[in-house]
Each structure stands twice: as structure tokens, then as C-alpha cells.
Amino acid sequence: MPLLEINDVSVSFGDTEVLSGITLELESKQLLAVLGASGAGKSTLMRLIAGFDSVGAGSIVLDGETLSDTSKTVAPEKRSIGIVPQDSALFPHLNVGQNIGFGLSALSKEAKAERVRELLRLIRMEEFASRMPQELSGGQVQRVALARALAPKPKLVLLDEPFSALDAELRGQLREEVRQVLRAEGATAVLVTHDQEEALSLADRVAVLREGKIIQVGSPSEIYNSPADVGIATFLGESVLVDGKVSGGKILTDLGSLSALNNVAEGATGVVAIRSENFYLQPNPTGDSEVVGRVFFGHDALVEVQTPKLRIRARSNGPFAPEVGMRVTVWVRGAVNFYPSS
Amino acid sequence: MKRPPIAAVALGLLAALASLIPIGYLLLRLFEGFEAALAELARARTLELLLNTIGLTVSVSLTALAIGAVQAWLTVRTNLPLAPVFAVLATLPLAIPSYVLALGYLSVFPSFSGFWAAWFTLSLATSPYVFLALSAALISSNFAAEEVARSLGKNRWQVIQSVTWPQVRPAAFASVLLVALYTLSEFGAIAILRFDTFTRAIYNAYRGSFDRTSAAALALVLVALTLVVIYFERRYRGDRWQAPTAAGRKRRIDLGRARILAAFGLGIIGLFGAGVPLVSLIGWSVNQTGFDLLRLGELVASSLAVAIAAGVVIGIFALAISVWNLRYSSRLSGAVDLTAWAAHALPAVVVALALVYFGANLVPGIYQSIWLLLLGYLILFLPNALGLVGTPIALVPRSIEEVARSQGLSKNAALTKVVLPIALPGILAGVALASLTVLKELPATLLLRPNELDTLATELWQATEVLAYSQAAPYALALIIIAGVPALALNAQARKLISEVS
Numbered sequence: 001m002p003l004l005e006i007n008d009v010s011v012s013f014g015d016t017e018v019l020s021g022i023t024l025e026l027e028s029k030q031l032l033a034v035l036g037a038s039g040a041g042k043s044t045l046m047r048l049i050a051g052f053d054s055v056g057a058g059s060i061v062l063d064g065e066t067l068s069d070t071s072k073t074v075a076p077e078k079r080s081i082g083i084v085p086q087d088s089a090l091f092p093h094l095n096v097g098q099n100i101g102f103g104l105s106a107l108s109k110e111a112k113a114e115r116v117r118e119l120l121r122l123i124r125m126e127e128f129a130s131r132m133p134q135e136l137s138g139g140q141v142q143r144v145a146l147a148r149a150l151a152p153k154p155k156l157v158l159l160d161e162p163f164s165a166l167d168a169e170l171r172g173q174l175r176e177e178v179r180q181v182l183r184a185e186g187a188t189a190v191l192v193t194h195d196q197e198e199a200l201s202l203a204d205r206v207a208v209l210r211e212g213k214i215i216q217v218g219s220p221s222e223i224y225n226s227p228a229d230v231g232i233a234t235f236l237g238e239s240v241l242v243d244g245k246v247s248g249g250k251i252l253t254d255l256g257s258l259s260a261l262n263n264v265a266e267g268a269t270g271v272v273a274i275r276s277e278n279f280y281l282q283p284n285p286t287g288d289s290e291v292v293g294r295v296f297f298g299h300d301a302l303v304e305v306q307t308p309k310l311r312i313r314a315r316s317n318g319p320f321a322p323e324v325g326m327r328v329t330v331w332v333r334g335a336v337n338f339y340p341s342s
Numbered sequence: 343m344k345r346p347p348i349a350a351v352a353l354g355l356l357a358a359l360a361s362l363i364p365i366g367y368l369l370l371r372l373f374e375g376f377e378a379a380l381a382e383l384a385r386a387r388t389l390e391l392l393l394n395t396i397g398l399t400v401s402v403s404l405t406a407l408a409i410g411a412v413q414a415w416l417t418v419r420t421n422l423p424l425a426p427v428f429a430v431l432a433t434l435p436l437a438i439p440s441y442v443l444a445l446g447y448l449s450v451f452p453s454f455s456g457f458w459a460a461w462f463t464l465s466l467a468t469s470p471y472v473f474l475a476l477s478a479a480l481i482s483s484n485f486a487a488e489e490v491a492r493s494l495g496k497n498r499w500q501v502i503q504s505v506t507w508p509q510v511r512p513a514a515f516a517s518v519l520l521v522a523l524y525t526l527s528e529f530g531a532i533a534i535l536r537f538d539t540f541t542r543a544i545y546n547a548y549r550g551s552f553d554r555t556s557a558a559a560l561a562l563v564l565v566a567l568t569l570v571v572i573y574f575e576r577r578y579r580g581d582r583w584q585a586p587t588a589a590g591r592k593r594r595i596d597l598g599r600a601r602i603l604a605a606f607g608l609g610i611i612g613l614f615g616a617g618v619p620l621v622s623l624i625g626w627s628v629n630q631t632g633f634d635l636l637r638l639g640e641l642v643a644s645s646l647a648v649a650i651a652a653g654v655v656i657g658i659f660a661l662a663i664s665v666w667n668l669r670y671s672s673r674l675s676g677a678v679d680l681t682a683w684a685a686h687a688l689p690a691v692v693v694a695l696a697l698v699y700f701g702a703n704l705v706p707g708i709y710q711s712i713w714l715l716l717l718g719y720l721i722l723f724l725p726n727a728l729g730l731v732g733t734p735i736a737l738v739p740r741s742i743e744e745v746a747r748s749q750g751l752s753k754n755a756a757l758t759k760v761v762l763p764i765a766l767p768g769i770l771a772g773v774a775l776a777s778l779t780v781l782k783e784l785p786a787t788l789l790l791r792p793n794e795l796d797t798l799a800t801e802l803w804q805a806t807e808v809l810a811y812s813q814a815a816p817y818a819l820a821l822i823i824i825a826g827v828p829a830l831a832l833n834a835q836a837r838k839l840i841s842e843v844s
Contacts, residue, residue: 050489050493051492052489052492052593075492075497076489076492076493077492077493077494077495077496077497078495079493081493082493082494083489083490083493085486085489085490086486087484087486089484089486089487089489089490090487091487091490091491091505091508092484092487092509093508093509094508102491102494102504103493103494103495103496105495106495145490148490148494149490149493149494151494152494152495154493
């Protein structure tokens with residue numbers, strides 16, 4: 001039985017429906033990432049799970065207990081759900097140790113101190129117990145906020161864009177730490193984020209939320225390799241969209257005849273989405289395409305190529321990226337996803 | 343380091359010397375008439391005054407805290423209907439001088455006097471200070487922290503105790519200190535409501551019997567009480583911390599059906615704090631028989647003239663000290679700035695008493711002249727004006743001044759051509775606020791004014807002395823219109839709050 005069940009949940013604020021028909025399940029000790037652009041309803045979903053808002057329809061069940069449905073909303077303090085808000089929201093008047101111990105009032109003094117020490121060890125901040133929040137760096141603040149949420153051993157932890165305030169390097173590092181801490185605690189977590197890299201690298205399952213609806217749920221590789229629609233395909237990474245028509249089991253496009261990953265109906269028209277890393281640029285002095293731009297990133301480069309009919313952006317390994325002005329032949333590696341036009 | 347303008351130094355030193363007069367007088371009295379003072383203090387009457395003063399100060403402080411805290415929490419943090427309207431209503435008593443508030447009630451209920459009347463009036467008059475401080479603190483406190491506390495197992499009431507209150511406690515203590523100091527030094531309302539505290543006793547000792555020894559002894563006790571209040575505030579305020587950026591949407595707490603009840607309660611407080619007195623004053627003013635409009639015009643003119651003159655004097659000195667201390671700061675400028683604050687929190691009655699002595703004994707030329715009155719205003723209101731005039735100057739970025747210097751302007755030229763013009767609107771607002779405060783001032787005006795000078799405040803006072811409350815109503819109304827309302831409109835804190843609530 002899944003630990004968390006969200007059954008057909010909808011909610012409206014005034015006349016606007018913010019979430020509609022949300023159904024999600026999460027197994028114990030797994031991490032679910034809810035991925036969506038800002039305004040998709042991510043924060044609302046979090047607040048519904050945490051119990052700060054009531055559902056308009058449907059139900060939320062945690063560990064067999066119904067927390068929210070149309071007739072009741074269990075108070076946030078009675079849910080055993082920890083939260084790590086976006087700005088971390090450490091209590092400014094309490095030191096690190098007191099922040100982590102805040103939710104442990106049920107424990108004896110010794111047990112509380114021991115649990116706080118344990119978590120400080122886990123986030124590798126043992127020597128910071130008596131520091132005040134304003135004396136910490138951004139990454140430390142987020143680690144303390146995570147430890148505080150985990151301290152009372154909640155059934156579920158909600159992470160609301162926990163890395164968005166940090167710079168890119170720190171973000172990657174902290175992501176790995178958070179994963180380890182959650183695993184060490186055996187925690188079940190829901191992470192909301194607009195950062196696809198974060199969702200794909202951290203989560204066991206990813207749910208894509210758009211305009212208040214769940215568009216697709218799956219493992220990170222399923223979501224990345226088989227996006228349910230063109231919108232998700234472009235949202236999850238740089239993709240080139242090319243018109244195509246199905247003929248003889250192949251898709252005929254301006255980039256040649258391509259094979260489809262999904263089932264296609266003969267004669268259908270639509271678009272294919274090709275990831276920028278799936279292009280291969282073969283240097284060829286007599287090739288029909290020309291490199292017209294290049295953005296170099298070090299580990300790789302984004303190369304803009306003018307083909308006879310299209311302009312595409314291809315990701316190319318750094319040292320071998322062709323220079324501007326070179327002529328190339330464009331190949332598409334592997335099969336592509338075809339989306340028939342409706 | 344460039345030398346500061348000589349005029350700024352001269353004016354600054356002069357203001358610092360002036361600010362030392364009240365302290366000097368008190369010390370002189372302490373050494374010269376120590377035994378007489380001791381004898382005065384040993385009287386049973388002094389004990390009674392002490393109990394009255396402490397009782398009133400404590401009860402008003404606690405009541406104002408309760409009123410202001412409830413108003414702030416409801417308007418800032420809950421889904422109270424018409425929250426901006428109630429925010430305006432909560433600040434409205436700022437526009438009504440406390441003695442005018444007292445008069446408003448007294449003119450309807452002639453037996454409105456004594457402890458309860460003073461407690462009622464001053465609690466309503468001072469609650470806006472708590473309201474403004476606590477609302478600002480609540481707005482900048484971290485809302486998300488409260489939700490985290492809920493998720494960690496605390497219920498609503500526990501969250502208020504363990505998360506909300508600790509975050510606003512410094513603001514609450516600071517504002518309660520302000521209320522306590524206000525009550526300790528309050529003269530007009532207490533005298534009109536015939537409740538004996540130190541300020542009224544000092545005034546009567548001096549005015550009634552010209553008993554300067556007794557007045558000075560009482561003044562010493564009052565100043566000692568003031569120092570005690572300041573000490574306690576420092577001691578128990580708790581650490582100040584900077585609230586981390588309060589990000590996220592600010593969701594209001596749903597009160598459910600209680601919101602109507604809450605609105606009703608705030609409406610009642612607003613009715614008592616502004617509605618009833620305003621209606622009664624308007625009623626008396628309209629029904630005035632044989633009312634001398636010309637006399638009112640004269641009083642408005644003379645009040646404005648004195649207030650504007652005082653505002654200009656205070657503004658010049660405040661500007662000199664601010665420019666000196668902010669742009670050419672040195673140890674001396676810092677000392678001058680600090681000295682100007684020395685008279686801060688000294689009751690106006692005490693300052694006036696010191697100046698009477700100073701004028702009568704040391705500089706007879708200015709005794710009972712407008713100059714002594716202006717000196718009194720300067721000492722009383724310079725500390726406030728330093729903040730009002732200094733802040734806009736301090737807010738001009740250093741980089742702007744540096745750009746001006748790099749364009750070939752000298753330090754002084756950069757100051758007069760760039761820094762001051764940018765700060766000018768703020769400086770003028772500060773000067774205007776100082777003038778409006780002078781308009782409402784009562785005890786120092788009564789003690790220091792030249793005999794031929796009548797103002798709205800003194801005329802109102804004289805009418806209440808002969809119990810002609812209804813006659814005083816038009817003067818009271820005029821004071822609210824020309825002093826109170828503009829002062830509230832210029833109150834930056836109130837304006838900021840109302841724009842944030844709505």
C-alpha cells in the first residue's frame with residue numbers, strides 16, 4: 001500500500017481552479033518530485049498536503065489515515081508532516097540546536113539532546129549547535145531547516161524549492177547531501193521544483209504539473225526519454241521541433257527519414273522532438289549545412305546550424321565542437337518521439 | 343579629512359550647551375538643596391504622587407500594549423474585513439492631542455475625572471505607538487516560520503507564544519517604553535482630568551506657590567522614575583535580531599465567523615479613541631453661542647507663527663548637527679549628537695522649570711520673552727528632529743557624493759549642490775513635523791511664554807481651568823485640524839503601514 005495517496009484532488013480560489021483532478025501515489029522511503037513552472041500549482045499542492053489549505057474535492061490519505069477530504073482538514077500540527085520552505089524560515093530567535101529541537105517537545109530532555117546531536121552529525125554541523133541562524137551561510141541554513149523538519153521523525157517531508165536561493169555550484173553539492181540525509185533517515189519526501197535537473201537527479205519518481213493538472217508521472221528516465229507531449233519535451237531540456245509525416249513506418253522530415261520510439265499511425269502528420277544532444281554533426285566540406293553560431297560551455301558546446309530548410313541547435317562535445325563557418329552534415333542519433341497533431 | 347563648515351560646528355556646540363541646561367539645573371538643585379529636597383520627598387503627599395504616577399504608568403502601558411497588539415495582529419495577520427480602514431482607525435488617535443481627547447470626554451461627561459479617566463484617555467491616546475511598532479514587526483517577521491512550527495506539532499496558540507511573540511518582543515518593549523515615558527511626562531490630559539501625578543504637582547508647586555524647591559525636588563524624583571523605565575527596557579528587551587528575508591506569500595489567518603466580532607471590537611475601540619471625542623467637540627463647536635470667530639483666527643495665526651518660527655530654529659540646528667555628524671563625523675560631532683539627546687525623555691515640565699530658573703537668574707534679558715520659549719522648544723524637540731532631518735541625509739548614497747566629487751566639486755560643494763537638494767523633501771517634512779509638535783505642546787508653553795502670547799493650546803487650557811469646556815471645543819477642533827491631521831499624514835511609519843496593509 002502506498003504511504004501517501006492523493007485521490008482526485010481539486011481546489012479553487014475564487015473562480016480560478018488552481019488544481020484539478022490531482023491523483024498521485026508515493027511509496028514509503030521514496031522521493032517524489034513535482035515538477036512545474038511557476039504558477040502551475042506546486043505550492044498549492046504542498047499547502048494542501050501540509051494542511052494549511054483545504055481541498056475542494058477529493059482526498060489526501062497518509063499511512064491509511066484520511067487527512068483531508070471535503071468534510072475535514074486535519075490540523076497541520078496533527079499530521080506528522082515536516083516542511084522545508086523555500087526561504088528555510090529558521091526561527092530567528094533560536095540557535096541551531098534549538099531550531100532542530102523545536103518539534104521535540106514530547107521527548108525527555110536527554111532524548112531530545114541526543115536526537116539533536118544525531119541530526120547535527122548527519123548534516124555535519126556538530127560544532128554549530130549554538131550559532132544563531134543569521135550567522136550561517138545559505139547552504140547551512142537549508143541543512144538546518146531539513147534537520148529541523150526531520151527531527152520528530154515525520155511520516156512525510158515536504159521540500160518546497162529548497163535550493164532555489166543558492167548558487168549553482170552549492171546547489172549541486174547540497175542536492176547530493178540532501179539525498180544522503182533523507183536516505184539515512186529513511187524519510188519519504190515530496191519535492192516541488194521548477195528545476196528539471198533537480199527533479200531528474202534527485203527523485204525516484206517525477207510528476208509533471210502544468211496549469212493545475214498532472215500531465216505525466218514516471219521515473220526520471222521515462223519522463224526524459226518519453227515525454228508525454230511536446231510541452232514536456234521542450235520543458236525538460238533543449239529540443240528541436242520538426243514537422244513530420246508518417247510513411248512506411250518511418251517519419252519523413254526535413255532532416256531525413258527518422259524512426260519513431262512510439263507507435264505511429266500510417267499517414268499521420270505531426271512534429272518530432274529531437275533533443276539537442278541527439279544530433280551528430282559530421283564535419284564535411286561538401287555538407288549541405290553550415291555552422292552559424294557556437295556557445296562554448298567547456299564540457300560541451302551549443303552549436304547553431306543552418307540546414308537547407310531549418311535552423312537547429314545541437315549539443316556537441318566540447319573539444320570536438322565545430323567552429324563557426326564550417327560545413328557539416330547533420331545526423332539524428334537513435335529514434336525520436338513523434339507527436340501527431342490533433 | 344576636510345574640516346566641517348564652521349557654521350555647523352558653531353550651531354552644533356550651541357545646541358549641545360542648550361541641551362545641557364536641564365541636566366545642569368537638576369544637578370545644581372540636587373547639590374544645593376539636597377536636604378530641603380529630602381524633606382520634601384519624605385512627605386506623605388510625595389508617596390501618594392509616586393503611587394499615582396507609577397500606577398497610572400503601569401496600567402496605561404499594559405492597556406496600550408493589549409490594545410495595540412490586538413489591533414496589529416488582527417489588521418496585519420488575519421482576514422479581518424476592511425483591514426486598511428481599521429489600520430487608519432487605529433492610528434487616528436495620533437491626530438488628537440491627549441488633552442484634547444480628555445476634553446472631548448469631559449465636555450460630555452462633567453464627572454469624567456480621576457484615575458480611571460486618566461487611564462482610559464491615555465491608554466487610547468498611546469495605543470497607536472504600540473500598534474505602529476507591532477504591525478511593522480509583524481509584517482517583517484517570517485510567516486513561513488509560523489507554518490513550520492505548525493508542521494512541527496504546535497497549535498495556533500503555541501505558535502503565537504513560541505514563534506510570533508519572540509520575533510516582535512523587541513518592538514513591543516520599545517513601544518511600551520515609549521508609552522511609559524509618554525505617560526510619565528504627560529501633563530495636559532492629567533491636569534484637565536484632575537488626577538495628581540508628578541507633572542501636575544510640579545506645575546502646581548511652581549505656578550500656584552512659586553515654590554521652586556518643592557518643584558525641583560519632585561522633578562528629581564520624576565527624572566529618576568524616567569531613568570528606571572529606560573533601564574528596564576534595556577535590560578529586558580531581549581536580543582535584537584535581523585529577521586531574515588520574509589519571502590513567500592503573506593497568507594492571512596482565517597478567523598472564520600469571529601472576523602465579524604473582531605471588526606466590531608476594533609470599531610468600538612476606534613469609536614472611543616476618536617469617534618466620541620470628535621463628535622462631542624464638533625457638537626459643542628457648532629452650538630457655540632456668541633462665538634468669536636475673529637479671536638479664533640488670531641489664535642490660529644499666533645500659534646502658527648510661533649510653531650513655524652520654532653520649526654525653523656529646530657530645523658537649522660538639527661541640520662547643522664546632522665551634516666556635521668553624518669558627513670564630517672569626528673569624536674566631537676558624536677559627542678554633540680549624544681548631548682542633544684540628553685534632554686530626550688525629560689518631561690517638558692522639568693525642562694520648562696529649568697529654563698525658568700535659567701532665564702530668571704542667569705540671562706534676565708530673555709526671561710518671559712519669545713526667545714526663552716523658542717529655546718525650550720529647541721531643547722525638547724531637537725532629539726526627534728535629529729532623526730527626522732538626519733535620516734534623509736544619511737539615505738543619500740555615498741556613491742552619489744563621490745560621483746559629484748569626481749566631476750570636480752569640492753566636498754562642501756557636493757554637499758550643497760547634490761546631497762542637500764536630494765535630501766530636501768525629507769528635511770522639509772522633518773521641519774514640518776517639528777512645527778506641528780510645537781503647535782500641540784502645552785506645559786512648556788504655559789510656563790515659558792511671554793504674557794502677551796496666547797496660542798490655541800494655552801487658550802484651551804485657560805478655558806478648562808474655569809471649567810468652560812464647551813468654550814474650549816473650537817480651539818480643540820482647530821488644533822486637530824491644523825496640527826493633528828497633518829502630523830498623522832506626515833507620519834512616515836503610519837503611511838508605510840497603511841500602504842502595506844492595503
